[in-house]
Amino acid sequence: MLSTMKLPSHITEKKLKSLYKEMWLIRYFDEKVDQFFAKGMIHGTTHLCVGQEASASGSIGVLQAKDKIISTHRGHGHCIAKEGDVNKMMAELFGRVTGYCKGKGGSMHIADVEKGNLGANGIVGGGIPLAVGAALTSKMKNQGYVVLCFFGDGASNEGSFHEALNLAAIWDLPVVFICENNQYGMSGPVKEMTRIENIAERASAYGIPGKVVDGNDMIEIMNTVHEAVEKAREGNGPALIEMKTYRWKGHSKSDAKKYRTREEETEWRKKDGIKRFKDLLIEEKILSEEEANKLQEEAKKEIEEAVKFAENSPEPPLESLLEDVYA
Amino acid sequence: MTEIKIREITYLEAVREAMSQEMRQNEDVFILGEDIGVYGGAFGVTRGMIEEFGPERVRNTPISEAAIAGGAVGAALTGMRPILELQFSDFITIAMDQLVNQAAKTRYMFGGKGKVPMVVRTPAGSGTGAAAQHSQSLEAWMAHIPGLKVVQPSNAYDAKGLLKAAMDDDNPVIFYEHKLLYRTQCNVPEEQYSIPLGKADIKREGKDVTIVATAIMVHKTLEAATELEKEGIDVEIIDPRTIVPLDEEAIIESVKKTGRLIVVHEAVKRGGFGGEIASMIAESEAFDYLDSPIKRLGGLAVPIPYNPTLEKAVVPQVPDIIEAVKETVRFK
Ligand SMILES: Cc1ncc(C[n+]2csc(CCOP(=O)(O)OP(=O)(O)O)c2C)c(N)n1
Numbered sequence: 001m002l003s004t005m006k007l008p009s010h011i012t013e014k015k016l017k018s019l020y021k022e023m024w025l026i027r028y029f030d031e032k033v034d035q036f037f038a039k040g041m042i043h044g045t046t047h048l049c050v051g052q053e054a055s056a057s058g059s060i061g062v063l064q065a066k067d068k069i070i071s072t073h074r075g076h077g078h079c080i081a082k083e084g085d086v087n088k089m090m091a092e093l094f095g096r097v098t099g100y101c102k103g104k105g106g107s108m109h110i111a112d113v114e115k116g117n118l119g120a121n122g123i124v125g126g127g128i129p130l131a132v133g134a135a136l137t138s139k140m141k142n143q144g145y146v147v148l149c150f151f152g153d154g155a156s157n158e159g160s161f162h163e164a165l166n167l168a169a170i171w172d173l174p175v176v177f178i179c180e181n182n183q184y185g186m187s188g189p190v191k192e193m194t195r196i197e198n199i200a201e202r203a204s205a206y207g208i209p210g211k212v213v214d215g216n217d218m219i220e221i222m223n224t225v226h227e228a229v230e231k232a233r234e235g236n237g238p239a240l241i242e243m244k245t246y247r248w249k250g251h252s253k254s255d256a257k258k259y260r261t262r263e264e265e266t267e268w269r270k271k272d273g274i275k276r277f278k279d280l281l282i283e284e285k286i287l288s289e290e291e292a293n294k295l296q297e298e299a300k301k302e303i304e305e306a307v308k309f310a311e312n313s314p315e316p317p318l319e320s321l322l323e324d325v326y327a
Numbered sequence: 328m329t330e331i332k333i334r335e336i337t338y339l340e341a342v343r344e345a346m347s348q349e350m351r352q353n354e355d356v357f358i359l360g361e362d363i364g365v366y367g368g369a370f371g372v373t374r375g376m377i378e379e380f381g382p383e384r385v386r387n388t389p390i391s392e393a394a395i396a397g398g399a400v401g402a403a404l405t406g407m408r409p410i411l412e413l414q415f416s417d418f419i420t421i422a423m424d425q426l427v428n429q430a431a432k433t434r435y436m437f438g439g440k441g442k443v444p445m446v447v448r449t450p451a452g453s454g455t456g457a458a459a460q461h462s463q464s465l466e467a468w469m470a471h472i473p474g475l476k477v478v479q480p481s482n483a484y485d486a487k488g489l490l491k492a493a494m495d496d497d498n499p500v501i502f503y504e505h506k507l508l509y510r511t512q513c514n515v516p517e518e519q520y521s522i523p524l525g526k527a528d529i530k531r532e533g534k535d536v537t538i539v540a541t542a543i544m545v546h547k548t549l550e551a552a553t554e555l556e557k558e559g560i561d562v563e564i565i566d567p568r569t570i571v572p573l574d575e576e577a578i579i580e581s582v583k584k585t586g587r588l589i590v591v592h593e594a595v596k597r598g599g600f601g602g603e604i605a606s607m608i609a610e611s612e613a614f615d616y617l618d619s620p621i622k623r624l625g626g627l628a629v630p631i632p633y634n635p636t637l638e639k640a641v642v643p644q645v646p647d648i649i650e651a652v653k654e655t656v657r658f659k
Binding site for chain 2 (some may be wrong): 043044045092095096101103104105106108109121122123124125126154155157158159160185186187188192193194254255256258259315316318320321322325
């Protein structure tokens with residue numbers, strides 16, 4: 001059955017089910033954050049990835065545990081997909097000491113180095129060179145891990161993107177660059193901010209493969225990323241994969257969304273990656289409707305538990321202010 | 328006599344008004360930056376401007392700080408007067424080469440040929456919960472570079488007048504807008520006016536101690552002074568408004584009068600601009616008038632944390648200023 005779906009052979013049915021649940025975890029997490037923001041219970045700023053679950057779950061879903069990721073300012077999904085603990089994530093957004101960054105980082109700086117999540121980043125394009133460095137370590141120490149580097153379409157206009165791709169290419173580093181093209185960099189439509197149709201075309205300027213995938217299609221994502229990751233692991237160097245997707249919410253809380261239309265939003269919502277994945281799993285008889293609902297319910301509960309955990313966690317003590325500036 | 332119309336507007340509106348008035352008069356002035364068009368900029372400063380001036384003059388850019396800063400330098404060198412909005416002042420680091428090695432040096436390296444009249448407007452400071460990469464106060468970096476001017480308005484009136492002066496200036500000017508001041512209001516004349524760069528404002532006259540405070544610290548210091556007055560301590564507050572050029576004379580004169588100096592800024596104290604002001608006084612004739620050691624209050628040497636309680640604890644607050652003043656005046 002799996003072969004008709006042309007899934008990478010090592011993806012088990014069990015894994016597919018867990019990815020389905022994970023996508024709901026991501027969605028519910030960010031929906032909750034959105035609510036709490038509106039109520040003023042979470043401060044600062046956050047960037048939600050509702051609508052982009054497939055690119056996070058599909059890409060990271062084909063990694064091995066030893067592989068690493070580098071995320072972006074829109075990183076909750078990536079963190080969850082890299083086995084992130086939603087309790088610690090929610091606690092971080094509440095600024096609590098039990099959070100991933102002891103309440104000091106907030107949404108944009110969550111990292112989980114032990115799990116191979118080398119961190120979100122508040123600087124657009126800031127993480128791309130870091131991914132190159134992490135891949136260099138893998139190569140120099142012969143550690144066999146691959147780095148998945150996430151960034152947006154907007155970030156691909158930063159100098160750091162171009163410099164990093166070139167370096168990774170000439171050194172044949174095991175890094176796969178994933179451009180999550182959600183059509184906008186804040187209010188800038190990708191069509192107005194670049195002259196090319198596909199950001200993946202930029203790969204050719206650095207002599208590496210570039211590929212465009214439907215960023216809401218789990219199967220296409222998993223197949224493409226799997227292939228690129230394994231090639232990189234075998235020493236064939238980097239690749240650039242562009243996921244065409246959409247962020248359902250505004251850029252952040254200050255966004256009146258004047259730069260796009262309701263019709264456009266509605267069109268994209270129809271392409272919901274979670275629903276498409278569910279339909280496929282049911283069609284392929286990997287999941288029944290009831291099972292699917294059960295997994296969705298479980299995800300919802302876990303997020304509600306995470307909220308409770310966060311709310312019941314203490315604030316960081318004032319003495320912690322000076323800790324961790326230096327190692 | 329012509330009637331001068333004054334009304335209360337916010338700091339944010341004052342900045343927008345200064346730009347709009349200038350753009351109506353001078354075709355060479357244009358703005359460029361990320362999301363400054365229909366979005367109106369991350370903080371809403373340019374809201375509505377694209378409707379009036381169009382996309383050629385309110386120019387949305389890709390997320391490319393180095394290219395747009397360098398682009399502004401090139402445009403300025405060839406006859407335009409660009410205003411560059413950098414979404415957060417932290418991102419100045421990405422444009423650093425263009426600002427430090429290009430904008431600041433060009434005229435001098437060319438032996439006085441050519442000029443770079445541009446303004447980099449950018450929101451600075453903590454207090455919004457945006458954490459370590461979106462909350463810094465890096466003005467001392469810019470002040471260190473010969474060829475750049477550095478402005479830090481503390482209220483709407485100054486913001487409008489100083490921005491006019493910055494736009495008229497033939498040099499690159501870094502114009503720091505404090506995020507927490509955007510919504511503050513004060514009386515601002517409708518017509519254009521200019522506040523010369525390098526002219527401090529004495530915010531409050533006093534005889535016991537001089538406090539030099541910048542940006543948001545001006546407000547905290549004023550609050551502290553009101554408290555201290557109840558205890559019979561009379562604070563003089565000087566807002567330099569621009570740290571390059573710096574109105575050294577105003578500070579020296581004040582210290583000669585009060586015999587005491589405290590400098591308060593939000594930026595990290597270590598290597599901060601407060602050290603420069605303190606040294607300037609130590610090297611001046613005012614040194615002989617000092618009755619107590621000079622004090623600096625600044626941010627702790629830690630990145631800005633996300634948690635609101637910790638965030639507040641990093642930068643000087645009113646009670647810290649009150650305590651510093653008491654310690655200083657106690658010294659005999
Ligand atoms: C260097 C830098 N410039 C600007 C910003 C402000 N900013 C944060 S996110 C963002 C848009 C990024 O767009 P994109 O890379 O496409 O990612 P998306 O938000 O669409 O996921 C901008 C302009 C920033 N954080 N860092």
